[in-house]
Amino acid sequence: MTKRNPYAERPTKQSVLHFIERANEKNPKFEADYEAVAAFFKKFRRNDALTPIYLKTHLVNSIFNTRIRDVYNHALGIHQRVERLDERLKAGDESLVNEIATYKMKGKRGFRFYSFATKYCHCHSPKHFPIYDSYVADSLVQFKKYFRFAVFNRPALRIDYGLFKEVLDKFRVTFGLTGLSAREIDRFLWKMGRDAAQRKRQKT
Numbered sequence: 001m002t003k004r005n006p007y008a009e010r011p012t013k014q015s016v017l018h019f020i021e022r023a024n025e026k027n028p029k030f031e032a033d034y035e036a037v038a039a040f041f042k043k044f045r046r047n048d049a050l051t052p053i054y055l056k057t058h059l060v061n062s063i064f065n066t067r068i069r070d071v072y073n074h075a076l077g078i079h080q081r082v083e084r085l086d087e088r089l090k091a092g093d094e095s096l097v098n099e100i101a102t103y104k105m106k107g108k109r110g111f112r113f114y115s116f117a118t119k120y121c122h123c124h125s126p127k128h129f130p131i132y133d134s135y136v137a138d139s140l141v142q143f144k145k146y147f148r149f150a151v152f153n154r155p156a157l158r159i160d161y162g163l164f165k166e167v168l169d170k171f172r173v174t175f176g177l178t179g180l181s182a183r184e185i186d187r188f189l190w191k192m193g194r195d196a197a198q199r200k201r202q203k204t
Contacts (some may be wrong), residue, residue: 006192007142011175016188023191033063034183041123047085053078057116060123066116074103074113089121092128096121097161114158122182130168130182132158135193140167142196149174 009015024031037059044052054075061068068074078085082099089096101117104110114132121129137157144150150170157164172178172185 005142005146006196007139008146010147011143011177011188013177013179016177016180016184019191020184020187023187031187037063037123045086045124047078047089047124050076050079056120056123060116060119064116064119066113066119068103068113068116070103077103089124089128092125094161094165097129114161118161126182130165131186131190132161132164133186133190133193135191135197136186136189138193138196139189140171142192143171147174 040059041056044056047053047056054072057068057075057078058071060066061071078100081102082096085096097114097117098112099117100120101112101114102110103113115134118129118132122131137154140150140152140157141154144152150167152163152167157167168182168185172180177185
């Protein structure tokens with residue numbers, strides 16, 4: 001008997017919270033990692049000097065595995081290029097994501113660390129900056145197949161942060177999840193996507 005695709009099940013507030021609870025029981029390290037980073041960012045909130053930016057860049061990259069190799073120079077670039085960082089984080093300025101994501105050293109090929117940038121901003125202001133992750137994007141695409149809650153394509157979510165936020169909002173409204181936090185929505189979609197990827201690998 002073929003198992004029903006979990007993305008075909010309409011999520012509810014109760015089912016999402018139950019799913020998160022079970023996920024945290026199975027692997028409490030993921031939530032512990034998030035809480036540790038959040039506590040550090042709360043203690044060192046300001047970004048008016050290189051040292052706190054470097055420390056927070058290093059922490060996000062290490063804990064969330066955002067694959068930045070040259071952490072120091074990426075942090076230096078944020079410090080030198082991004083203006084009024086604290087003010088714009090507080091205001092929820094979406095343009096910060098692309099500025100923080102950009103890595104460009106003289107004479108070197110540029111990179112764009114988009115997921116890192118959303119996580120860096122999120123840890124300062126979760127309400128304004130939801131996290132983009134490939135597993136989250138996978139889950140949104142899969143839910144769209146069954147429920148058509150928004151119009152988008154997967155590549156656009158990684159290019160247009162405003163669209164990504166809009167899609168997440170439509171997801172929350174469509175399924176009556178507006179009472180859940182950005183972190184809870186992220187944890188649910190991320191774990192759904194990760195589980196789906198693991199099932200796929202096991203079949204191959």
